[in-house]
Amino acid sequence: MNESDPYLLGYRPAEQERLERQALELAHESSWLFDQIGCRQGSRVVEIGCGPRGCLALLAERAGANGKVIGVERSAEQVERARKFVADSHLTNVEVLCGDARETGLSEASFDLATARLVLVNVPKPELLVKEMVRLVRPGGVIALHEPDSTTQRYDPPLPAQPRLLQVLNTYAEMNGIDRTIGLKLPRMLRAAGLVDIRVNPSVHIYPPGHGRRTLLLEFVENARGRILEKNLIGKIELDDLTAALKNHLEDPETLVLSSVFIQAWGRIPNQ
Numbered sequence: 001m002n003e004s005d006p007y008l009l010g011y012r013p014a015e016q017e018r019l020e021r022q023a024l025e026l027a028h029e030s031s032w033l034f035d036q037i038g039c040r041q042g043s044r045v046v047e048i049g050c051g052p053r054g055c056l057a058l059l060a061e062r063a064g065a066n067g068k069v070i071g072v073e074r075s076a077e078q079v080e081r082a083r084k085f086v087a088d089s090h091l092t093n094v095e096v097l098c099g100d101a102r103e104t105g106l107s108e109a110s111f112d113l114a115t116a117r118l119v120l121v122n123v124p125k126p127e128l129l130v131k132e133m134v135r136l137v138r139p140g141g142v143i144a145l146h147e148p149d150s151t152t153q154r155y156d157p158p159l160p161a162q163p164r165l166l167q168v169l170n171t172y173a174e175m176n177g178i179d180r181t182i183g184l185k186l187p188r189m190l191r192a193a194g195l196v197d198i199r200v201n202p203s204v205h206i207y208p209p210g211h212g213r214r215t216l217l218l219e220f221v222e223n224a225r226g227r228i229l230e231k232n233l234i235g236k237i238e239l240d241d242l243t244a245a246l247k248n249h250l251e252d253p254e255t256l257v258l259s260s261v262f263i264q265a266w267g268r269i270p271n272q
């Protein structure tokens, strides 16, 4: 973890595996988004912060043999996983670049679509990523984002450990300039970046027993555990007690788990 350029979720092996699962869990929602946009055969697409899979396969299928998909990812380990995934899946129109998506070095106005999913919510100064996406897309092209707002997360029956852990995680994020409620602000960010014809699609989920995303809060706290303790945001004994209580509660099949609200927002670069 780079202290001066923090990334909230870190790069534990368990987190990288979670991201591989996530690509499958969110494929349906992302497919819906790309269908709305009308991502066509022959399109040139860039995915910002693609992680080990992201939307690369969905985009490759839509762009087709005459199109091109570029993934930009700053973690060398994630890039390695993504390149292996691309090779194993025979995605011949996909290339994964290792670098900072705030400064890709790719040519201006050279893409029809730039997209990012669950990236802005984990980094400081997310507007710098949007700025680079705007630079990369041609007039008439589209920028599409998909990010959460954590404020709707709730369980029934409620458990005091849940809001407390959420608050600790959000406080740690805020201290690092990271906004875990960014989802709802996406349309405003796109407008501020000069986009037009902005559309928005919200979704909230129930994560039943056995669902891969039911334990997200626990996993995120685990990802940031060392850093949270280092900053003295909570004592180790309290943190252990809260996470144990949360784990028990989530294992109870009768606990209802309501997700963050996820906002998909997209808009067009004005024609000149």
Ligand SMILES: C[S@@+](CC[C@H](N)C(=O)[O-])C[C@H]1O[C@@H](n2cnc3c(N)ncnc32)[C@H](O)[C@@H]1O
Pocket: 007, 009, 019, 022, 023, 048, 049, 050, 051, 052, 053, 054, 055, 072, 073, 074, 075, 078, 099, 100, 101, 102, 116, 117, 118, 119, 122, 123
């Ligand atoms: C939560 S993961 C989401 C991965 C993928 N988009 C998905 O939806 O499954 C966020 C990813 O963004 C990457 N990332 C964060 N900041 C970045 C930057 N400035 N440039 C490139 N990648 C970045 C992280 O390394 C991580 O792989």
